[in-house]
Amino acid sequence: MKKVISVSVLVLVLVLLCSVCELGHCLERSSVLQMRLGGIHDCKGSQNSAEIDSLARFAVQEHNKKANSLLEFARVLKAKEQVVAGKMYHLTLEVIDAGKKKIYEAKVWVKPWMNFKELQEFKHAHDDPSFSQSDLGAERDGHEPGWKAVPTDDPEVQDAANHAVKSIQKRSNSLSPYELLEVLLAKAKVIEDYARFELLVKLRRGIKEEKFRVENSLLEFARVLKAKEQVVAGKMYHLTLEVIDAGKKKIYEAKVWVKPWMNFKELQEFKHAHDDPSFSQSDLGAERDGHEPGWKAVPTDDPEVQDAANHAVKSIQKRSNSLSPYELLEVLLAKAKVIEDYARFELLVKLRRGIKEEKFRVEVNKNIEGKFFLNQFEQDHS
16 A cells, blocks of 8 residues: 555656656746847848848838938848837838938837738948948048958949949950959048948859959940931941949040951941030039139029929839829929039929929939939929
8 A cells, every 4th residue: 555655656756747847847938938039130141132132222222201301222231130010121211311311210010911011210320431442442531542452242342343344344345245254353532522442352254264454444335426327338326425434424426347247346446535524514513612602593494404394203203102203394403513523403383284384492402423313302382
């Protein structure tokens, strides 16, 4: 009888011990789970993946609606995620604000099973990430002006190298594309308001490897200023072009020979004409070195004025909730002035949306690269 009681007691003790162990294990798992739920960690994959990029654009759009602003998304600098009831994404963004690059931090809450997405926070971090450490290493106000060695794996260096490869490819007659293998050496310096890179890159084309020394002053097409044609065996086009050379606008003259029936096209001549057509008569009317600084009335049919007005209409349309698009009817008044390295236009425009006509006063900036940015606008009731 005593043996039976002893065995029963022993079994009971073992059951109790197992229960305590299991409880401890459950508590430990619960603790780990809770810790994982609240933790913030880097997003898996690239911060510039399609999903993260989409969330970043959503954050900027939502902020623009709420704050009545006109920020333009540039890129994601950093992305982290936090498991909540769904996921909270912590994003560090580079945006364009009236032509200037700025850093913002955003939090976006996502519940995929509910198709729910909400901007929780959008705040300014710090200004001017225009250049990374690579090009700011030669800052104008620094103690070491001029060329400075920079890391070859710096994102800005890689972007400059990739741009160089694309530009080299465009000028090549080979069907085999160039492939960037490695940036061997990199230097950078800041000149006025742009960064200049000097790179030694190793490229591959087919089975052949080649090295190139490149400087990011490769010409970029801006617009055709004049075009004439001459009938030869085919046609010879005489073009006057505006191009971007290291951030500066310059004029070049080109001759292109075309034989359409042979699918033939060849550059016959490409020569430099004269410099700095940065702005048309409209914005140069208020040139810094002129005798009449400040605002100056300019022709409303000037191409630069029309371009500025069309950009303003597109920007206003993006912020409108109406399904009816705005249509530019007329530029009623136009003024322009040059401030530092950009032109500013102040326009009174007449627009039509559906059957309704409206007037807006708009202020548009044009930077040295030729890009327009809507600075501000308001409806005119005069």
